[in-house]
Amino acid sequence: MGEHMSVQDAQPAATSGPDTGDVLVVEGLRRRFGDLVAVDGVDFRIGHGETYGLLGPNGAGKTTTISMVAGLIPADEGTVTVAGQLMGPRRVDPKRHIGLVPQDLAIYPELTARENLTFFGKLQGITGADLKGRVAEVLELIGLTDRAKEASKNFSGGMKRRLNIGIGLLHQPSLLILDEPTVGVDPQSRNSILESVEALSGEGMAVLYTTHYMEEAERLCDRIGIIDSGTIQAEGTREELIRLTGGVDQIRLSGSGDVAAAAEALRGMPKVEQVDADRHTLRLTVREAPTAVADIVTGASAAGMSLSDVEISRPNLESVFLHLTGKALRD
Numbered sequence: 542m543g544e545h546m547s548v549q550d551a552q553p554a555a556t557s558g559p560d561t562g563d564v565l566v567v568e569g570l571r572r573r574f575g576d577l578v579a580v581d582g583v584d585f586r587i588g589h590g591e592t593y594g595l596l597g598p599n600g601a602g603k604t605t606t607i608s609m610v611a612g613l614i615p616a617d618e619g620t621v622t623v624a625g626q627l628m629g630p631r632r633v634d635p636k637r638h639i640g641l642v643p644q645d646l647a648i649y650p651e652l653t654a655r656e657n658l659t660f661f662g663k664l665q666g667i668t669g670a671d672l673k674g675r676v677a678e679v680l681e682l683i684g685l686t687d688r689a690k691e692a693s694k695n696f697s698g699g700m701k702r703r704l705n706i707g708i709g710l711l712h713q714p715s716l717l718i719l720d721e722p723t724v725g726v727d728p729q730s731r732n733s734i735l736e737s738v739e740a741l742s743g744e745g746m747a748v749l750y751t752t753h754y755m756e757e758a759e760r761l762c763d764r765i766g767i768i769d770s771g772t773i774q775a776e777g778t779r780e781e782l783i784r785l786t787g788g789v790d791q792i793r794l795s796g797s798g799d800v801a802a803a804a805e806a807l808r809g810m811p812k813v814e815q816v817d818a819d820r821h822t823l824r825l826t827v828r829e830a831p832t833a834v835a836d837i838v839t840g841a842s843a844a845g846m847s848l849s850d851v852e853i854s855r856p857n858l859e860s861v862f863l864h865l866t867g868k869a870l871r872d
């Protein structure tokens with residue numbers, strides 16, 4: 542850390558960035574480690590109440606990006622602006638707006654949940670009744686009020702993660718940064734973490750969320766940046782990303798009876814773009830499969846096909862990632 546000056550630190554006169562109203566503006570961010578370019582020109586923005594996902598496989602550059610966003614390490618090039626202020630390792634003010642929840646747990650196992658929060662709250666300069674009130678609010682937010690008096694070493698992995706998130710929330714940041722918060726937690730805790738993020742976002746908090754789980758990005762994120770090899774390959778809402786790569790919905794009907802007549806009948810239906818038939822199966826390319834499927838099933842039955850199975854498949858971010866990078870998201 543701090544082995545060289547950041548671009549931001551080298552320019553003490555400029556403390557404010559572009560005033561766009563966005564909570565976070567990242568422009569042209571680059572960072573090398575020796576010969577390796579870990580982050581290679583990353584740009585994105587996050588507005589109030591918006592959850593932005595950085596979705597990419599291990600080693601894509603997510604942690605390095607958020608380490609620069611949080612001012613933990615300097616950027617070689619580019620700027621990070623938080624609530625209108627330029628971020629850098631030596632800048633204190635913009636850090637007050639950020640709550641960083643690192644991948645690794647940063648809690649004291651011997652202390653209870655309440656004691657951990659109280660300790661970290663004091664470190665952040667919160668005292669007295671304010672601290673007590675805020676700790677109670679945060680315990681509620683992370684769903685640990687009932688377990689507040691238990692030593693955190695007895696918690697499940699997911700509860701420890703939630704406590705870790707709580708620590709990042711104590712000072713009421715306007716931007717919460719979560720680095721793969723559900724890795725290694727059980728499904729129930731995972732769901733509870735996702736619900737906490739949804740609740741915070743609903744209250745207007747901007748969230749930067751890194752993950753290599755496409756289901757999480759699809760569920761939580763208003764916009765998603767697909768990151769690979771240190772570069773954002775594409776950005777948009779889930780629907781925009783899927784459209785960008787020409788993804789189409791498919792419905793597969795299996796059965797017996799007059800399959801050929803069913804194929805003919807379905808070819809004339811409004812949302813059906815293509816029908817391929819063999820003796821027992823129809824493969825349809827359709828727009829908005831979930832809303833079209835009822836009419837399609839009725840149409841096929843009316844034409845004399847007796848259905849034994851109906852299967853809908855929709856393109857997901859996994860297929861978008863594959864399309865953009867030629868690689869699978871998961872290894």
Ligand SMILES: Nc1ncnc2c1ncn2[C@@H]1O[C@H](COP(=O)(O)OP(=O)(O)OP(=O)(O)O)[C@@H](O)[C@H]1O
Nearest residue numbers: 574577579597598599600601602603604605606721
């Ligand atoms: N301090 C460091 N020194 C040398 N190389 C590093 C350092 N930190 C990260 N890297 C390398 O930079 C690249 C990007 O790593 P980064 O941790 O940002 O990826 P990531 O997308 O967060 O993946 P992961 O989920 O595995 O953390 C990787 O090739 C990694 O090995």
